Amino acid sequence: MMSTFLPRALRLGLFALSTTLLLPACSLDSKPADTERLPFLGEREVKPHADGSPADTVYATIPDFRLTDQDRQVITNQTFAGKVYVTDFFFATCPSICPKMQSELLRVYTKFKDDPRVLFLSHTIDPAHDSIPVLRDYAQRLGIQDASRWHFATASHDSIFSLARAYMTAAQVDKGVPGGFAHSGAFALIDPQRRIRGVYDGMNPLEVQRLLDDLPVLLKEVEADQKAAK
Amino acid sequence: MSWGRRLGVLAGAGLAVGLGASGCFTERQNESAKIYATHCANCHGTQGEGLQRLIPPLAGSDYLVKNRLALACLIRKGVQGPLTVNGVEFNQVMPPADSHLTDSQITNLLNFIQTSWGNQGEVFTIREVSEQLQGCGASDGE
Numbered sequence: 001m002m003s004t005f006l007p008r009a010l011r012l013g014l015f016a017l018s019t020t021l022l023l024p025a026c027s028l029d030s031k032p033a034d035t036e037r038l039p040f041l042g043e044r045e046v047k048p049h050a051d052g053s054p055a056d057t058v059y060a061t062i063p064d065f066r067l068t069d070q071d072r073q074v075i076t077n078q079t080f081a082g083k084v085y086v087t088d089f090f091f092a093t094c095p096s097i098c099p100k101m102q103s104e105l106l107r108v109y110t111k112f113k114d115d116p117r118v119l120f121l122s123h124t125i126d127p128a129h130d131s132i133p134v135l136r137d138y139a140q141r142l143g144i145q146d147a148s149r150w151h152f153a154t155a156s157h158d159s160i161f162s163l164a165r166a167y168m169t170a171a172q173v174d175k176g177v178p179g180g181f182a183h184s185g186a187f188a189l190i191d192p193q194r195r196i197r198g199v200y201d202g203m204n205p206l207e208v209q210r211l212l213d214d215l216p217v218l219l220k221e222v223e224a225d226q227k228a229a230k
Numbered sequence: 231m232s233w234g235r236r237l238g239v240l241a242g243a244g245l246a247v248g249l250g251a252s253g254c255f256t257e258r259q260n261e262s263a264k265i266y267a268t269h270c271a272n273c274h275g276t277q278g279e280g281l282q283r284l285i286p287p288l289a290g291s292d293y294l295v296k297n298r299l300a301l302a303c304l305i306r307k308g309v310q311g312p313l314t315v316n317g318v319e320f321n322q323v324m325p326p327a328d329s330h331l332t333d334s335q336i337t338n339l340l341n342f343i344q345t346s347w348g349n350q351g352e353v354f355t356i357r358e359v360s361e362q363l364q365g366c367g368a369s370d371g372e
Contacts, residue, residue: 141283
């Protein structure tokens with residue numbers, strides 16, 4: 001019974017999703033007062049770590065975290081209060097996908113580096129090697145001088161990997177791949193209420209373009225919400 | 231010109247014609263682009279541009295000229311420690327190719343790099359590459 005119900009629900013959901021996505025896009029020019037909204041991503045999404053249980057309408061939020069960045073500053077959820085941020089997981093000696101994904105994230109950063117509403121957060125998934133001096137060197141070599149705009153952060157191995165799951169950016173130890181870690185190269189876009197509003201394949205320039213398109217939409221929504229709250 | 235030399239030139243010309251006629255040369259070009267895309271492009275960039283001060287560029291790189299004799303071993307064995315490219319110091323680990331590349335594949339790859347993105351480096355023969363690899367104990371003779 002469930003097996004026939006679920007696909008139908010999924011189809012309806014997809015139809016609803018496409019309708020909400022398409023309609024505002026069509027009317028964007030004619031009705032600028034309307035706020036286009038990005039979807040909420042979370043447990044309902046079919047992701048490798050999902051157990052296949054029925055959809056949940058409670059939106060997933062990023063749990064409390066406490067990290068240290070390349071300037072030895074403590075980074076918590078409060079660091080991003082009222083902000084939108086883009087996050088990913090990497091490691092400094094990564095020989096496979098990291099340079100490509102960090103160069104794509106650098107592209108996004110360059111577009112928003114003067115916008116105080118947007119912050120960036122890269123977590124190392126190799127805290128044993130990526131000490132704070134290593135992270136600092138990496139950030140500076142990438143051209144990031146201001147740690148308060150783009151944090152390169154570390155924490156205990158377990159904290160990092162459970163955060164990676166929370167951000168829906170799969171990362172795990174895998175001795176079988178070059179560098180010893182398997183990770184997806186995904187970027188997550190987080191709103192001021194700690195909700196995931198987009199996940200993008202950082203290896204795919206078209207996906208990164210989608211992130212570039214989504215950021216102003218989310219910023220507009222945040223602005224509208226903040227106005228309404230006043 | 232000695233007879234032997236002349237014979238060599240003739241044989242070389244014959245080889246070139248043979249390669250051209252079979253279309254082999256073109257396929258090799260594609261193969262080298264694929265090898266680059268698979269093994270190199272994620273770090274060095276699709277246009278050999280590198281990444282800031284993290285990953286050195288291959289396009290317009292003086293390192294390729296200055297270290298020509300060490301390039302085959304660098305690809306097969308990787309490299310670590312600081313190195314300077316176009317006056318900029320880099321210090322990342324470059325791993326060995328993540329699956330085995332034969333001597334001839336390394337030759338194709340080097341020639342792709344030497345002739346792409348405006349590079350006009352001197353191309354390599356398989357023999358030259360095998361000799362370089364023998365020098366670091368890493369030739370497979372293929």
